[in-house]
Amino acid sequence: MQIIKLTHNNHQQVIDQAIAVLKNNGLIIYPTETVYGAGVDACNQVAVAKLLRYKTRREGKPLSIAVASQEMAKKYVKVNEQAQKLYDKFLPGPYTIISKGKQTLAQGVASEFNTVGVRIPQHQLILELVNQYGRAITATSANASDKKRPYSVDDILNNLSLKQKNLIELIIDAGTLPRNEPSTVIDTTLSTPLTLRGEGVKKKANHSQPLIFVSHSEQETRDIAGKILFKYWEQIKQRGLVIGLTGELGAGKTIFAKGIADFLQIKDIITSPTYTYLKEYSYDRYQVRGCFHHLDLWRLDQTQDAQFLQIEQLLAKKNVIAFEWWNHTKKLLPQVKPDIEVELKVLTTEKRQLKVYEK
Amino acid sequence: MRNKYVFDDQTKKLPLILGIDTSCDETSASVTLGRMVLSNVIASQTNIHQPYGGVYPSLAKQAHQEKIMPVIRLALKRAGVDFVQLDVIAVTLGPGLAPALEVGINQAKKLAHKWHKPLITVNHVEAHMLSVLLQRKSQQMSIKKLLRERTGHPNISINYHQQPEPAIFPVLGLVLSGGHSQFVQINNFGNYEVLGETIDDAVGEALDKVGRMLGLGYPAAPVMEKLARQGDPDKFKFPLPLTTVNDFNLSYSGLKTAAHRLIKSLEAENKLTQQTILDLSASFQHAVFRHLAYKLNKLLEHRKQKNKQQQGKLKKDQLRKNEQQKDKQFFSQVWLGGGVASNINLRQTIRRILRPYNIELQTPFEKRLCGDNAAMIALTAGYKMSYTRKNYLQAQLKDLDRKPSWRI
Numbered sequence: 001m002q003i004i005k006l007t008h009n010n011h012q013q014v015i016d017q018a019i020a021v022l023k024n025n026g027l028i029i030y031p032t033e034t035v036y037g038a039g040v041d042a043c044n045q046v047a048v049a050k051l052l053r054y055k056t057r058r059e060g061k062p063l064s065i066a067v068a069s070q071e072m073a074k075k076y077v078k079v080n081e082q083a084q085k086l087y088d089k090f091l092p093g094p095y096t097i098i099s100k101g102k103q104t105l106a107q108g109v110a111s112e113f114n115t116v117g118v119r120i121p122q123h124q125l126i127l128e129l130v131n132q133y134g135r136a137i138t139a140t141s142a143n144a145s146d147k148k149r150p151y152s153v154d155d156i157l158n159n160l161s162l163k164q165k166n167l168i169e170l171i172i173d174a175g176t177l178p179r180n181e182p183s184t185v186i187d188t189t190l191s192t193p194l195t196l197r198g199e200g201v202k203k204k205a206n207h208s209q210p211l212i213f214v215s216h217s218e219q220e221t222r223d224i225a226g227k228i229l230f231k232y233w234e235q236i237k238q239r240g241l242v243i244g245l246t247g248e249l250g251a252g253k254t255i256f257a258k259g260i261a262d263f264l265q266i267k268d269i270i271t272s273p274t275y276t277y278l279k280e281y282s283y284d285r286y287q288v289r290g291c292f293h294h295l296d297l298w299r300l301d302q303t304q305d306a307q308f309l310q311i312e313q314l315l316a317k318k319n320v321i322a323f324e325w326w327n328h329t330k331k332l333l334p335q336v337k338p339d340i341e342v343e344l345k346v347l348t349t350e351k352r353q354l355k356v357y358e359k
Numbered sequence: 360m361r362n363k364y365v366f367d368d369q370t371k372k373l374p375l376i377l378g379i380d381t382s383c384d385e386t387s388a389s390v391t392l393g394r395m396v397l398s399n400v401i402a403s404q405t406n407i408h409q410p411y412g413g414v415y416p417s418l419a420k421q422a423h424q425e426k427i428m429p430v431i432r433l434a435l436k437r438a439g440v441d442f443v444q445l446d447v448i449a450v451t452l453g454p455g456l457a458p459a460l461e462v463g464i465n466q467a468k469k470l471a472h473k474w475h476k477p478l479i480t481v482n483h484v485e486a487h488m489l490s491v492l493l494q495r496k497s498q499q500m501s502i503k504k505l506l507r508e509r510t511g512h513p514n515i516s517i518n519y520h521q522q523p524e525p526a527i528f529p530v531l532g533l534v535l536s537g538g539h540s541q542f543v544q545i546n547n548f549g550n551y552e553v554l555g556e557t558i559d560d561a562v563g564e565a566l567d568k569v570g571r572m573l574g575l576g577y578p579a580a581p582v583m584e585k586l587a588r589q590g591d592p593d594k595f596k597f598p599l600p601l602t603t604v605n606d607f608n609l610s611y612s613g614l615k616t617a618a619h620r621l622i623k624s625l626e627a628e629n630k631l632t633q634q635t636i637l638d639l640s641a642s643f644q645h646a647v648f649r650h651l652a653y654k655l656n657k658l659l660e661h662r663k664q665k666n667k668q669q670q671g672k673l674k675k676d677q678l679r680k681n682e683q684q685k686d687k688q689f690f691s692q693v694w695l696g697g698g699v700a701s702n703i704n705l706r707q708t709i710r711r712i713l714r715p716y717n718i719e720l721q722t723p724f725e726k727r728l729c730g731d732n733a734a735m736i737a738l739t740a741g742y743k744m745s746y747t748r749k750n751y752l753q754a755q756l757k758d759l760d761r762k763p764s765w766r767i
Binding site: 281 | 382454455456457458536538558559560567572608612616619620763766
């Protein structure tokens, strides 16, 4: 491991050295306008594997990439109209724009939904580095998963094991960075941009303002469910998650539940729980084991009946609970407060509108 | 298969089993002797709820808890059996509703402990599938006399599993109920392969839901069956689902949505008259069964082709040998169980599909045995004693836990 101090006049030397390391499957730590990033050649499978060992416990979180220009981004992702607008307005800058991948990157960079987050950092050195290297590098933060945000080289090194330190070949030390928030992540692969992290372009959605998605197929509904859960994965692990689904027959409530199961990597077929009121599926997602409870209290009309199901016992960390017919169920279960409410509406035979209220 | 019971020495060794089922809405207990149903008590909650019309089951845990002992006692009384005489106690372990299952399991554990009886746990879907093997209580034999000689000794022989002859396997098991819809290949007792199943709603569920949209109360499927007889099944056209997918799975969400839209638009135009409801019931039921028949036929056709291919590969002399057993690999029977199995129209539809294949349809000997009941649980426990190696006589009562999503 080598640490080079960045000065006013050694930029090109640093870039040359970094490129040499990247070419040699190496891992570099570099400054950005937000936090320090960990970079490897995003197309190089050996290098990406090294980075994944460094980050540890990714649990399906994708790695975003840093590129130098829009043209370069388009080599790796399909930039749709909505993404294009965001690129024009916000990049370069502290934003990560998620688009569908073109499968030109090494495995493990794209998410399980084959989406890729793209950054164009507002940092002259890095833009120049990527530009000269000619290929995307990974743009994940330099801390190991779950550790302190890295604003200085010490922040990073103090939280690493020896094994992790040995994976680093070069650190570009720009001193302590201004305490800017990590980049805001905006997903443009859905009809409504979903802000996964950060303050967002607009103000943070409050209770009365739902996120609105339009799904054009069952698969898209499943994907939306998966992405919403992905956003809540930390909470699921720590506290569990309760979801209330509302919508008439055929609106896609069970489809949404299937999406939840996809995300949790449940292999069983999710079928309607109307007859048994409750179906229970155990899941194992990246060694996190818990239960998905799928409920349908459509047949119940009395609170005392609902109590029979002992819902309180299901509310536990790592458990995901989804209620179908939530608008009907909430009267029976006043004690249950869902974290997310989803209203599904039939638009046409295939099209569905999903209103997501986050509590 | 429904030959009269031969009461010989072997029969005397048939296991006398108390079965308990609380998998969902029903509390049920039954006593069986081998394949014979001595008693079968179902505290049907559907009877209790019908007067409320539209108010739904009070499935409160208390409902099961209050009923379970009276139901068990009644089952024993009707069978003329005492706890001491029982050989085994059997209970549903899953799949089903967890808190409901728990009531039955706890009670069975208590009884097994109290009376020192082995406890056998049963899969509810397997039991539905085997329910066609249940037999009527023989009228000619004095069961009382037979039972008097019994003291519940555990060293009973279990030869009755040889009936039906193992040669009839493989059999195609068809479980169609409110909670399950599966095609299962039964290679032998305890040896099952799921060939296809519903990917969303169960058959009974689809009927119940659309029935409820039509305002037919709960459960709506039996009402729909009656109404359907007076309606025109061709009046409304429904799509045939999953025709492009090359598997044997069922899907009812599309049909359900189509029905929902149709009912809404009819309501809006004020055209939902009595005759329309009858026609809709008939048409929807027809569509539900048509989908099932389509998939069943596809499955059988596929299996037949596969057999032909295999035979084509065999050499001539082998072929001659195989001549006699050429249908052996093919299903000789279909065993139909589950609540929807009582639907006459469904049975006709299935028979029509089976006829060209020369397959016999077996159904439970009475309607009550189609729905959830404990007789099938007791029966299955009997077979389970013969096919499992596990020594049930040392019941591991402590380790027993419900399995709400147990697959066969």
